[in-house]
Amino acid sequence: MTMPHELRTDRLWLRRWIPADLAPFAALNADPRVTEYLPGPLSQAESDALVTRIETHFDEYGFGLWAMEIRQTAAFAGFIGLLVPRFESHFTPCVEIGWRLGSEHWGHGYATEGGRAVLAFGFEVLGLTEVVSFTVSENARSRRVMERIGMAHKASDDFDHPLLPDGHPLRRHVLYRIVREEEITT
Numbered sequence: 001m002t003m004p005h006e007l008r009t010d011r012l013w014l015r016r017w018i019p020a021d022l023a024p025f026a027a028l029n030a031d032p033r034v035t036e037y038l039p040g041p042l043s044q045a046e047s048d049a050l051v052t053r054i055e056t057h058f059d060e061y062g063f064g065l066w067a068m069e070i071r072q073t074a075a076f077a078g079f080i081g082l083l084v085p086r087f088e089s090h091f092t093p094c095v096e097i098g099w100r101l102g103s104e105h106w107g108h109g110y111a112t113e114g115g116r117a118v119l120a121f122g123f124e125v126l127g128l129t130e131v132v133s134f135t136v137s138e139n140a141r142s143r144r145v146m147e148r149i150g151m152a153h154k155a156s157d158d159f160d161h162p163l164l165p166d167g168h169p170l171r172r173h174v175l176y177r178i179v180r181e182e183e184i185t186t
Contacts (some may be wrong), residue, residue: 007066009117012110014066014080016058017051021067024076025051028102037139037170057083063126065098068114070105077105080114082122082131087162091175095122097133099145106141115149123180130180134159134173143174151176 007014022044028034029042029050042050058064065081078101085096097118099111122128133151135142137158146153157175164171 007114007117007121008071009113011071012077012114012117013069013071014114014117015069017055017067021076022048022051024102025067025078028078028100031103033103034100037136037142039164039168039170054079054083063121066118068099068101068110070110075105077101077110080111081118082126089159089162091132091157091159091177094130094132095126095128097122097131097149099142111142111145112148115145119149119178128180130177132175132177134161134175136170137172137174143176146176149178151178 005016026042026044026047029047032041035041054065061084063082065079065083068077068080069075070077078099080097080099080101082095082097085092085094097115099115101111119131122131131151133142133146135146137143143153153174153176155174157177159173159175160166160171161173
């Protein structure tokens with residue numbers, strides 16, 4: 001099966017990465033507002049390496065974190081998509097939905113709009129039965145997006161992120177899940 005290299009919504013174009021995305025992505029990753037709930041800001045080299053890992057994930061799995069562009073302005077806004085986490089926990093193996101937007105694009109519903117399109121792709125095209133998402137409990141913005149796209153949180157699923165050391169203030173994470181609605185046939 002050939003996977004689409006892009007998704008479009010009314011306002012967004014989710015597409016593969018291009019060289020012109022590197023500079024605005026590095027600026028986004030250096031913004032302390034954007035990285036507040038991440039281990040820290042990224043240098044240009046670290047940000048570029050992340051794009052390389054994202055593109056490698058596309059090549060390996062046929063899906064990944066698409067670059068997000070605002071269709072009306074052609075502005076790069078961040079990323080949204082699906083990925084297979086590179087760690088083991090009680091809920092892995094799994095497919096995660098994730099996003100990271102520049103702070104100037106917050107509050108416009110882009111993550112929710114893109115998230116719904118990505119979930120539809122995951123369930124309808126990839127045939128996934130479940131998608132997860134996770135963040136630190138204090139990240140109210142991301143948690144609201146998770147809830148708006150239909151994901152549910154159970155405290156018993158919360159976990160310590162294994163890629164962060166013991167005692168790290170961001171180690172504890174909340175886990176959200178959404179299960180594909182099965183079609184009822186009679």
